Amino acid sequence: MNQHSLKLLSLRHLFISTLLLSAFGTALAIETPATTEQAPKIERSEATYTLPDINLIRHDGQKVSLLKEFADERMLLVNFIYTSCSAICPMMSYVFAKTQKKLGADAAKVHFASISIDPENDNPKTLTDYAQKFNGAPGWDFYTGALEASIALQKAFNTFRGDKMNHALVLFIRAKPGNAWVRYEGFVSTDHLIREIREHLASNAPTSQ
Amino acid sequence: MREPHDRYATTLHVHNLSFLKSKSIQVAMISLTLLNASSVLAANVEDIEAGRRIYQEGILSSGQSLVGQRSGPGEVEGKIAACINCHRKSGMGSLEGNIEIPPVTGRFLFATEDRPIALLDARAAKNITRPRASYSEEALAKSIREGIKVDGSPMDSLMPRYALNDQDLKALSAYLHQLSIELSPGVKEDSLKIATIIAPGVDIKKKTVMLEMMRAAFNQRNASQQNISGRMRSPIDAIPHTLRNWQLIVWELQGTPDTWEAQLSEFNRKDPVFAVISGLSNDTWAPIDQFCEHEQLPCVLPSTRLPATSPGYYSLYFSKGVMLEAEVLSKHFQDLANKAPKRLVQIYRKDNVSQSAAQSLTQALKGQQITIEDRIVADQSNSDLTRLFAGLKPTDALMLWLNPVDLITLSKAAPKKLAPNIYASAIMIDGQSQNIPELWHAKLQLIYPYELGQKRQTNTNNLTNWLKTWQLPNLDPIFQSEVFFNLLLLTDLTSQMLDNLYRDYLIERAEDMLSWGANVSAYPHLSLAPGQRFASKGAYIARFNKDGTLSPETPWLVP
Secondary structure: OOHHHHHHHHHHHHHHHHHHHHHOOOOOOOOOOOOOOOOOOEEEEEEOOOOOOOEEEEOOOOEEEHHHHOOOOOEEEEEEEOOOOOOHHHHHHHHHHHHHHHOHHHHHHEEEEEEEOOOOOOOHHHHHHHHHHOOOOOOEEEEEOOHHHHHHHHHHOOOOOOOHHHOOOEEEEEOOOOOOEEEEEEOOOHHHHHHHHHHHHHHOOOOOO | OOOOHHHHOOEEEOHHHOOOOOOEEEOOOOOOOOOOOOOOOOOOHHHHHHHHHHHHHOEOOOOOEOEEEEOOOEEEEHHHHOOHHHHOOOOOOEEEOOEEEOOOOHHHHHOOOOOOOOOOOOOOOOOOOOOOOOOOHHHHHHHHHHOEOOOOOEOOOOOOEEOOOHHHHHHHHHHHHHOOOOOOOOEOOOEEEEEEEEOOOOOHHHHHHHHHHHHHHHHHHHHHHOOOOOOOOOHHHHOOOOOOEEEEEEEEOOOOHHHHHHHHHHHHHHOOOOEEEOOEEEEEOHHHHHHHHHHOOOEEOOEEEEOOOOOOOOEEEOOOOHHHHHHHHHHHHHHHHHHOOOEEEEEEOOOHHHHHHHHHHHHHOOOOOOEEEEEEOOOOOHHHHHHHHOOOOOOEEEEEEOOHHHHHHHHHHOOOOOOOEEEEEOHHHOOOHHHOOHHHHOOEEEEEOOOOHHHHHHHHHHHHHHHHHOOOOOOOHHHHHHHHHHHHHHHHHHHHHOOOOOHHHHHHHHHHHOOOOOOOOOOOOOOOOOOOOEOOOOEEEEEEOOOOOEEEOOOOEOO
8 A cells, every 4th residue: 555545545534433423422632733832833035146147127117137236235135025926925024024124224225126926916006005004105116017927036046835825924124235135934024034134234233043 | 642744745636527628736725623512692784784894894883994813913994904814705715835824714713513624725735723612702802802722722823913903803793693594596505516617609619519518527527426325435525515417507597688687587597507607708798797796696707899898797708809919919009119010000890899909909008109090880881892892002001890791801902012011800819820811821911819839738638638538629728728618617616615616716716726736728818807807918929820820929918
């Protein structure tokens, strides 16, 4: 018997037990891994990514080169969003907005970049409307473009998961051109993000933990 | 007992899917919850409406905005804080990335029956939620205000805490108590009624092949659903009421479009269906869209040249039809910059589709320095035909919103040396290049909202093989690929919805999973999301090769 049918059997077994238990009204105690605290789990790592030489469309309608957009000396924060995303993306965008605001004068030293993973739906107008919804200030740019370009970029950052509903909750920080990227998986709070940004700004180099 | 949840992340082959394509899916979230009986509180209509406004719009009964607090991202307010954003209209929740948003339906929270709720999402293996007591009013208050579940554990930090006052809490509770509490109309103990709609004036051959395809798929599916032996063939069988037979109901319309809505309402009143899939019309789909909205009935991906301009919640379309073609041509002219034409002459007939197409193009070209002239095909006399082609200059562009018959007539009358760039609608020739007379081949460019070449062939191979198996003709490959896509989608949707047969949930799952399955359609890429109603969003400008096939002249243009 191959592995596949074994797996199938064990799953059937689970279902049958479930039904039996249900029939006797016994509580079925299958639990998810313990959630002992409320704080969201985040993972921080550092990595080097080779970004593709692609063109994108900025929310102001300008056709731009990704590499050029990412070439200036500012610290770079990158996330991936789409404007019809109702649950996760608004929260990520909310954190960007709030971080930008809370940074005050330091905000000018940071380039926020949100890349659409639904580029056929997100045109400059939808992106501009979206930016306004979050009161995004100059220094926060939204990008769309050809579907292939968006996928190439997601793959370069190792965030492509096949379809947009499968998108990863992930955020990237680069202190300055040439530096490694800090990759955050999970939900990073505004305060946490600001701490990280200020550390980078202070040392002008990525910190390591 | 504590188990690593990966153990249940088991790949399984689901037998009832294999009739059209073989597919491995992963059981993702299966939550089996033992439900304690709890009495549904009698709630008055006002409370439910106030609750709906909190849930859907984020507006409190005081008229103020709903405010939610999250430990991480902080405060959310108003529409963005409304429950519907994550838990969706049906209350069935969703799965976004690795974030599981649990259901909050009446049945899930306050179940009064001893029946498990099972959820399935094919995108990823997730966890199995634990059984728990049903929510009392106090427990609900504690969860919403403090983020503490009925079992005393904390909720995920992504769920905001809402400081609702007693009145708002009562209203929200009343709303949740009735949310998705009953299966939708068209769902019977052992059957699921699905309709399709056929408008008058359609090609009888197309209508016939569509119905033959649907009946074949329904028969095939039902044959593999019958569980005579009583043996379980798939874990999904363990969940009661997931073996419903599909029943196809054909709604054939008569008369003019303004009478369709009433006809459809009458059909649905006499014999309600769960959803409408596919459908065929050469004319406007707008009245049918309105009907679907009034009846809150999902109308999934009809084959129409002219969908509603602003679709309702319940209608999903492959594309914007000829309106998309108009927008793509406008985008093409924009890209041509100083090579764009100085004047555009549109030739069309005075029917709903062609007129709307021409109007859309006029609208789309606003802001570009292009003069537009409309020329309507009249009696097709010699003088009429001469008039249509009179005075055209090399700096003009000619747009033909014409069906194949008119294209043939016009090709004979067109001047041998027609100067301008000529464009034609691919949708109006059913996307079939052989419908364009050869005389036009050298000069014509098609606005082509479908895939081309090898990719197209690969995507539609499944259809070709399936038609062969059923000894059905492939008369109209694009149209038939649309029907086929729907049949697969319905299979996937109903398989994953299990017994949660709510119309709103069907729309939500279609929004989430349209791009997930294999693309067996003639479109390069189909994708929806909450609020999106047109699945394919672009087109090529294509030219004829010497052998009569088409090659893209431009990249895929998305207006």
